[in-house]
Amino acid sequence: MSAKPLPRMQFMLCAGTGCIASGSLDLKTAMERELKKRNLQDEAVVVMTGCNGFCAMGPIMAVYPDGIFYNQVKPEHAPLIVEEHVLKGRVVPQLLFKEEGKDQIPLMKDIGFFGLQRVIVLRNRGLIDAESIDDYIARDGYAALGKVLQEMSPEDVIEEIKKSGLRGRGGGGFPTGLKWEECRKYSSFPKYTVCNGDEGDPGAFMDRSVMEGDPHSVLEGMAISGYAIGAEKGFIYVRAEYPLAIARLQKAIDDAKDYGLLGANILDKGFDFDIEIYPGAGAFVCGESTALMYSIEGKRGMPRIKPPRSAEAGLWNQPTNLNNVETFANINPIILNGSDWFSSIGTEGSKGTKVFALTGAVTNVGLVEVPMGTSLKQLIFDIGGGIPKKRKFKAAQMGGPSGGCIPADMVDVAIDYESLIEAGAMMGSGGVVVMDNSTCMVDTARFFVDFCVDESCGKCIPCREGLKVMLEKLTDIVEGRGEEGDVEFLMELGQHINDTSHCGLGKSAASPVLSTIRYFRHEYDAHIREKHCPALVCPSLIDFVVMEEKCKKCGLCYRNCPSDAIIWEKKQVARIDTTKCTRCRTCIQNCKFGAIR
Amino acid sequence: MKERDDILKRKVQKVEVVPPEELAKLDEIIDRYEGRPSYLIPALKDAQEMFGYLPMEVQRKLASGLNIPSSHVYGVVTFYSFFTIEPRGRHTLRLCLGTACYVKGSKDILDIIVKEVGINVGETSEDGRFSLEAVRCLGACGLAPVMLIGEDTHGNMDPKDTTKILEGYQ
Amino acid sequence: MAKISIDDLKKIKERERSKMVLRDGEFRVKITVHMGTCGIAAGARDVMSVFRDLIAAKGTHDVILTNSGCAGLCSKEPMATVELSDQPPVKYVLLDREKAARIFEEHVMGGKAVEDYALARGSETTASG
Secondary structure, eight states: OOSSOOOSEEEEEEOSHHHHHTTHHHHHHHHHHHHHHTTOTTTEEEEEEOOOSOGGGOSOEEEETTTEEEOSOOGGGHHHHIIIIIISOOOOGGGBOOOTTSOOOOBGGGSHHHHTOOBSTTTTTTTSOTTOHHHHHHTTTTHHHHHHHHHOOHHHHHHHHHHHTOBOTTSSOOBHHHHHHHHHHOOOSSOEEEEEEOOOSTTOOHHHHHHHHOHHHHHHHHHHHHHHHTOSEEEEEEOTTOHHHHHHHHHHHHHHHHTTSSEEEETTTTEEEEEEEEEOOSOGGGGSHHHHHHHHTTSOOOOOOOSSOTTTSOGGGSOEEEEEHHHHHHHHHHHHHOHHHHHTSBOSSSBSEEEEEEEESOSSOEEEEEETTOBHHIIIIIITOOOSTTOOEEEEEESGGGSEEEEGGGTTOBOSHHHHHHTTOOOTTSEEEEEETTOOHHHHHHHHHHHHHHHOOSOSHIIIIIHHHHHHHHHHHHTTOOOTTHHHHHHHHHHHHHHHOSSHHHHHHTHHHHHHHHHHHHHHHHHHHSOOOTTSOOGGGOOOOBOTTTOOOOOHHHHHOTTOOEEOOTTSOOEEOTTTOOOOOHHHHHOTTOOBO | OHHHHHHHHSOOOOOOOOOHHHHHTHHHHHHHHTTOGGGHHHHHHHHHHHHSSOOHHHHHHHHHHHTOOHHHHHHHHHHSTTOOSSOOOSEEEEEEOSHHHHHTTHHHHHHHHHHHHOOOTTOBOTTSOEEEEEESOOSOGGGOSOEEETTEEEOSOOGGGHHHHHHTOO | OOOOOHHHHHHHHHHHHHHHHTOSSSOOEEEEEEOSHHHHHHTHHHHHHHHHHHHHHHTOSSEEEEEESOOSOGGGOSOEEEEETTSOOEEEOSOOHHHHHHHIIIIIITOOOOTTTEEEESOOOBTTO
16 A cells, blocks of 8 residues: 555664674665665665664574574675575574574474464454554554545455455355345345354354454455445344454444444545444354344344345345355455455465364364365364374364264365365364264264254254254164164255255254265264274263273273272273273273273 | 153242332333334343343333234244243353364263253252353363353363362352 | 544554554563453463563563454463564463463563473464565
């Protein structure tokens, strides 16, 4: 936006008394001469700063944004630094600051967890005070809104978003630009733009993090969408479990109104736009677009049949655009950096990055933003740090209760919309729950069906009744009453539920079962035929017998058993007294050698 | 038949009567949202904060005050899990049974609570000490398994510690 | 506050950006405690109050204490970032009251990063940068 581009590199040179004494002014001259010689004076600048207290190591020079810290730099080092660091991007090791006797603290980019991420949506994480609108503006906040209002027509904005290839980050993956275009087409007024912050998938918390950590990025995206489709009113629907997100969004809305970045005549450009928060009241199905809109109207959140699409008849039957939190957070960088930049990241069909919530049996639990097309393997092992406790990776559950499992032998799958659907999972909102070999897939499938039974709104029969029957069948299997033919029955019923339900929740509710059957049929068979749970999770299907050849006679099971059901003496193989055993599995969890079956 | 017998055996619920002067406090909420039927959910939230739960009288008064059929109010109250028609215990246990917590063993913790406190999910203990709720993801998956008691978060829970933690809440 | 124009937006940006870089000598240190839901649940408020109390006790005026959203690495919460002027920021993980006090003593006041609790130096790579 500014006339002169910001320099890409800054050399912070200490101009404290100590460093001046050791020659920092000469170094400044030498650096500037060298930069000018190579015509780099616009790309890198030398800035003089106050003393930082490391006078003994002076002159001190820090390089931003790389975060490199050089010490005892002499004027004669200038050509080397410019040649190596500015031109080739390589650190000059002999000038690096070293603390005596100890290893250095590694750089962010050398740490797998942070180094392999590319942040667009999370661009401000950890850098700004979420409650300060000035902090947000300092990081190019609201510059996109300014650009849009000053230079672009609504049609231009829609064209730019269409060209960027941005697709809905809430799960469906519908192209955002097309959605806006359709909504713009309808002439009925008022129109609404709605932000879906009802992040209900268990194991997903990226939207919460954005709303809490960078609320203005959501507001700015919504205002731009309002301008593009011709709406003057926006709603953010936030689930009741996120009080902090609600509080910070409210503060952000108030501050933006104070600055005139929301309200009437925004930035003096004649555009009116206002945003209101609508807190949810605890219903997973309200994440579905039509249900969410009914909920804002003060009704039971039950999905309706489409068409008409929300773009035509949404909130109070008026044209309504609905996007997810993460989608809105992408808008500012796309407008500022251009659609070409955005579409250069990612794969053919899936552009940009995706934020994932990496949880479960993985070393680094956290929020991860990677370019589309990154492999699941990189996500779990390079960024996630692999599986703790020396256990083996078994499967990753992606896409929440509507998604599916991806087994270990497909870990090379690229993460983009199409590849995941092919693998029987889906992008969903971005929850990745990692499972190791102590997870029973049948039990997991039962867990998801139980979730969906709880959360079904009850409007259509396949979802309301079909899922109940599935749950009964799965409960029978994990409790040892499974029969031959059950799996085939589940597959047929699951297909029916997916084919005949009304809304997105029902249409995918059976997916976790179908995908675990597809990849882990042998576990179902073991439960049904051998009445044995291979992962030792389902208590009814465990023998609670110590395998003598594996027992190392350590007594850990004996010490931890809450019911005194273990008979053990030093240097003796443990035995389990089944009359006392309550099948609580404490011994299994404590045995380091897998000696109990 | 068994289902019917179970229902017949169930204890008759005590009918809590809200005194009229208490009920009058609702007028303030009704004034705030009058003429805006789409604000029923926020109005119910305010009412629940005031009374701790939403007994039938409160629902009926809100309905007539906001000019909404009371059947509609009841429909909304029973649809959303945030609302409750029965009074809650002194401490609300919210155990996360979201995927991440489940994979890390929150079911074992649930079993212990059910055994120790003697209530199932959705119930309140007879001494009014605990209400037990199962929630789906509190968004603190980094601390799985997680349990919320009132406002206190207990993360990285070991099933062994459950009893000790519960003892802290009388 | 008065409504702002597009030019004002640029002015705020320049003004605030220079504050963020900490080069003006007015502030010597910036401490950021990462306070998303998970951070708070893990004890970030304790860490925050230790820093606040120590700043008050020492009467220092050149330390900015601020909070920010989730830093992303939930399994290592609570986290904080300490940035001395002209040095790359250092991210600390798995903090508690004692660790926060030691970081304040050795890094904020003493200028030497506490390697035992540090995860990394520097900033994240943004896709546009």
